[in-house]
Amino acid sequence: MKRVTISDVAKHAGVSKSTVSQFLNKRYDYMALETKDKIEKAIEELKYHPNMMARSLKVKSTKTVGVIVANILHEFTTQIIRAIEDVCQQVDFHIIVCNADDDPMKEEKYITMLYGKQVDGIIIFPTGGNIELYKRLQDYNFPIVFMDRFIPEIGIDSVLLDNEMASAMAIEEFVNRGYQSAGIITTSVIKNVTPRLERISGYKKSNCEI
């Protein structure tokens, strides 16, 4: 399974590596048409595919972002992954998805590995169990954004739903239909999961007004 390299292409086309590299990066400005054709042909004949890793090592960008989700089985998660994937694909980026299972240890492992793999940034549904690590990345100026959960201890950009508003809207709906009182049922709040707390708080605020 020997792979075709840029040197093979260069040799086959009878030009230098540098010239092939120019071609690959679409810098045709000073390139003779004949040269361009030769390279094009060589690439086609050899079925050459550039080694992105080698390239990334040099240019210091992998065009890849890591996504660490809390639980990949939740449909909400899936929808977000899908959305991220969509925008990435438009800008020719790629994502590496990791499932932390709401386990801080796993989360830490994944953060470390993504960092080692030189991803350009990480999107996390944070467990909240790795404050020190989050901080360190922040200190490194490493691009990181949180999803769905807010960690008050550190000022990392987070994209969140307006959960209070959601509760308010739900209650309003009841009111509009003429109901007099509403209750709320929630899963565990012991872990201080942002959305849950906010929904409850929204519920409380709105409920008083009934």
Place this chain on the structure above:
Amino acid sequence: MKRVTISDVAKHAGVSKSTVSQFLNKRYDYMALETKDKIEKAIEELKYHPNMMARSLKVKSTKTVGVIVANILHEFTTQIIRAIEDVCQQVDFHIIVCNADDDPMKEEKYITMLYGKQVDGIIIFPTGGNIELYKRLQDYNFPIVFMDRFIPEIGIDSVLLDNEMASAMAIEEFVNRGYQSAGIITTSVIKNVTPRLERISGYKKSNCEI
């Protein structure tokens, strides 16, 4: 955001790059305890994280497998991704998930990019729209396995459900409950999606026996 490299560690520890590399790869056999300690300390102090890309470039393995799913919104897909992730994590591998949206063009794009990213192998829920490309990968001896759908034109390993058996079991259940006849409703079969065809075929076989 200057990253710490193996050279930094070597300098800090007062040894050579090679020695640090030995350490990183746990080849302590001939290493003086003192040397080991120095390196350990340097790594800790500098918060060094090896650049996996540089390593992969040399060792020609990324410990990463690509997963191209037909539709990431299907729960079946999610469960499989999760399962793959689980076994990967046990052997210290990682996955890059791509969503082909059942679109052969997207599938082709992703196959090409994963190949370029030097993944060690690819798992595909094949659209069936890229026979030539599948064949080429096969010719390269590139590790590839299909999931859930079988492409008769080429002999690529595929993991499938026993859908005929599933239909048979469903019908048997009806029989056991004393019903006399059963029908089947299916989504579109115009694309020759393996599971659907097999379920119908299983249904037909079993139904005759009622």
Place this chain on the structure above:
DNA sequence: TTGAAAGCGGTACCAA
């Protein structure tokens, strides 16, 4: 027991 140096497959500067 450790280090020097070549090489992995690209990019980019500078000279030709």
Place this chain on the structure above:
DNA sequence: TTGGTACCGCTTTCAA
């Protein structure tokens, strides 16, 4: 308009 070469960060001989 093209090519030589150093370099990205790591591994791996081979010599010291």
